[in-house]
Amino acid sequence: MHAFNLQPERLSLAERLADIAVDALIDEADLSPKPALVDRRGNGAHTDLHLGLMHASALSLWPAFKEMADAALDCGEIGLPLREALGRIGREGEAAMLATTNGVNTHRGAIWALGLLVAATALEPESSVASSVTLRAARLALLNDRYAPQPLSHGAQVAQRYGVRGAREEAQLAFPAVTGLGLPQLKRSRAAGAGEQNARLDALLAIMTTLADTCVLYRAGKPGLQAMQQGAKAVLDAGGSASLGGRRQLHALDQQLIALNASPGGAADLLAACLFLDRIERGDGLFPGVC
């Protein structure tokens, strides 16, 4: 699905990157049936989120993604000026999101991951292999934004309590859950003829098999995280989302995670990052005339 780019040849690079980032968020939200997450069927484990809100939130972030790409084009290199510009734009994007959602956190993790990836792509659009883009994103994430507030976020609280790596570290390590698990699974499932929606579900599940998702840890502790990781592995071991056995396991995982209130929001953000990188690697919508 393409949210905006009906006439891609008329759009600037920054506008096309913002389109692809918003598309990735909308595709992630629409993908169904995702375990315990907001999707076309319902609200999963959430009481304060719904699909319309996820769509409105995704659309509200378009100006921030465009501005991040423009900042990367203006700065032209990885360094503190760009890192601090991205931090400022990211905080403004978060404010726009919260104004749209009436204060509900719909996409905080996604602004972080996709913002870095949008900027990293804009810096060198011809170098679009996922491992190159994520490496540039990691170099940005490693720089310390002097103006970043240090709130005791949910992620920071559970990272302290359980000693796990969260969203910040995932980016600083060049998104291993995406490049090592999500993207390879997406390609494997496509090659096996799973169909696009099943391949995307399999990519999400591959990410869930190992991620220390701080959303899950905050809401459901270690038992929730264990249920998420083991349940995702069980779906893939049973043949993935395209198989009958895999679908049964996926249904069971959905029920189990909802019962535990364990919504894998971090994995969902990384699926959006995975869909973004997949489009960038294929050049789909990035260069005028290429699709």
Ligand SMILES: CC(C)(COP(=O)(O)OP(=O)(O)OC[C@H]1O[C@@H](n2cnc3c(N)ncnc32)[C@H](O)[C@@H]1O)[C@@H](O)C(=O)NCCC(=O)NCCS
């Ligand atoms: C870096 C962020 C995500 C800090 O996260 P923190 O660990 O403090 O936790 P917080 O609870 O705020 O958000 C975590 C979010 O990340 C996602 N997430 C959870 N676990 C993981 C994980 N293991 N890996 C990746 N993402 C995850 C979830 O969606 C969750 O909502 C962000 O809140 C932040 O500080 N942003 C600063 C703004 C900025 O610099 N923007 C520039 C963008 S380029």
Ligand SMILES: Nc1ncnc2c1ncn2[C@@H]1O[C@H](COP(=O)(O)OP(=O)(O)OP(=O)(O)O)[C@@H](O)[C@H]1O
């Ligand atoms: N389809 C989705 N369904 C639910 N969450 C998603 C989805 N896609 C991404 N997310 C991510 O999950 C996070 C929301 O999870 P959660 O509600 O646990 O966050 P929180 O900030 O800890 O808020 P709360 O105060 O509600 O506990 C968002 O940051 C968002 O990026």
